[in-house]
Amino acid sequence: MQNVAVLGATGSIGSSTLDVIARHPERMRASVLAAGSQVDALLALCRTHRPDHAVIADARHFDALRDGLRDAGLPTQAHADEDALDALVEGDACTTVVAAIVGAAGLRSTLAAARAGKRLLLANKESLVLAGELLTRAARDAGATVVPIDSEHNAIFQCLPDAHAHAGLKRICLTASGGPFRGRTRAQLADVTPAQAVAHPKWSMGPKISVDSATLMNKGLEVIEAHHLFGLEADRIDVLVHPQSLVHSLVEFVDGSTLAQLGNPDMRTALAVGLAWPERVSSGVGGLDLLQHGRLDFEAPDLDAFPCLGLAYAALRAGGTAPAQLNAANEVAVSAFLQGRIAFLAIPALVEDTLAALPPVPADTLEVLRDADRAARHHAQAALAAHAKG
Ligand code: NAD
Ligand code: MG
Incomplete structure (x- = not known):
């Protein structure tokens, strides 16, 4: 039995993953489900998939998760925060990890899965953009099988x-x-x-x-x-x-x-490839009718x-910290655009401005990359604030 940790379970990739897993109860199950802050959606998934563990990243929702699991009579253990998530990803709770948290927030758990040598279905592209060399090296050193889910x-x-x-x-x-x-x-x-x-x-x-x-x-x-x-x-x-x-x-x-x-165009095909590789299993996606x-x-x-x-x-x-800065400025800009605070064309403008303001430096450690990510977010936020005033 393949025990699968689905990180970002309440999202689009998470729900496609759970759909594929549910088609093959004889060979795989969701053993860990993790989400950011949508505790009600996570509880609903726990009732359907009955995982061993459920993790909510935003610790303010821990009580609601624990009480909801207990009231539903489920055996699922409740956890909160990134430390708990890392421990579950690294330990015996899973052999396969689907990294489908959105944004740089997914880096820690994705890296933990790579270092632990798990089969890693990697949807969280931002973690590769931010720390691709460290991540691929960690996976290689630990013998992790990485299947891209893009x-x-x-x-x-x-x-x-x-x-x-x-x-x-x-x-x-x-x-x-x-x-x-x-x-x-x-x-x-x-x-x-x-x-x-x-x-x-x-x-x-x-x-x-x-x-x-x-x-x-x-x-x-x-x-x-x-x-x-x-x-x-x-x-x-x-x-x-x-x-x-x-x-x-x-x-x-x-x-x-x-x-x-x-x-x-249905991500369940890529997910089925990742879950079963080198075998093939059905995904729920129909064959292609070119005619x-x-x-x-x-x-x-x-x-x-x-x-x-x-x-x-x-x-x-440009290399070094430049991709991390690009990603960070983009996350800030997209979030501001979705909130209606900036126009669409301000997204590339903000990214370009951030890259121009912060010349890249060589990036050989996670610390340097994290600092670059923080500095770029800070710069982009300050530019946004100036934009709002102007
Ligand atoms: P989504 O917004 O639908 O879901 C994001 C998930 O991440 C949610 O479950 C949310 O609760 C969780 N999350 C957010 N912040 C978190 C945090 N701090 N800690 C723990 N969990 C957190 O996003 P999505 O479309 O499913 O995309 C997920 C990732 O997969 C992204 O990196 C995206 O680029 C990549 N991807 C998605 C698709 C797709 O078809 N949706 C295709 C290719 C790659
Ligand atoms: Mg893609």
Whole structure:
């Protein structure tokens, strides 16, 4: 029996994970469920999935979690805070960890899973952007199997299962849907609202990644993610806009051969790959009917209307703490945009301003990266406050 810890259980990836797990009660179960602050949603999941442990990161909700579990007559133990989460991730409570907390908040538990040598289904891309070298080294040293849970990287993983065997590999190409504003000019993006930005045409996802998809920062974060997962330099990672979101990414070899992975846009496929690899299990996602879709289109990304993609390439090339700063400034900007405090185009502006103000330094320890993350958040918050006054 595969015991799975689902971190970010109440989110979009969390709910897709639990859907796949529930299809295979004979081989896997959710043994740990963790969420940020949505205690009622976590309790509801505990009633359905009956895990051994439930963790709420926001300790103010601990009493509600403990009392709710007791009132429901469940054997599930209640825990609060990051220390408890790390202990469960590292210990015997699970063999597999699905890292699906959103943002840099997921770094600690993701790193704990890598260091403990667990099978790591890695959806929390921000932790790779922030500390990719440390994370991949920790996973390698501990013998952790890392399966990327991002449709693009999961596609490349399927085409290139040995992420470090690069013989004959020329480049990889990440596909991008283009988001809800594909085809708009910069001027046409000035007044777009949070509601429009989170209405993704092809994927149903949490609010933060949906805004990232609309700015193309998501693709930028994915370029950095691909660099760490597959050990490729920026020049060998391309981006191609593909509005149908059926080709999830491509791998090109020196002999002219290109491999791609295709499928309907539903994260349960990637999650089933991660849970069962190298075996295959059903995911609830139907097969692809190309005849029904009829055509596959491709176009170049518009870096003028969507500067975040270029900013992410620049941060990757600059190296050191630059990707951590990019990620931190972006998290602050997206949160402010979702709260209606800044306009859509202020997101790339704030990220660019932060990167320009804080020159990167070499990043060889977690401490340096954490400091860079903090300094970038601080700078971005101060710039926001000045923006509000002005
Ligand atoms: P979401 O907003 O739907 O869910 C986020 C989850 O994280 C929630 O369960 C929330 O309670 C939890 N959380 C937030 N802060 C926390 C904290 N401090 N401690 C513990 N838990 C906390 O987000 P999502 O769309 O499921 O995305 C999750 C991650 O997966 C992100 O990093 C995202 O980039 C990545 N991802 C998502 C998709 C997708 O299709 N949704 C695809 C690829 C990658
Ligand atoms: Mg993706």
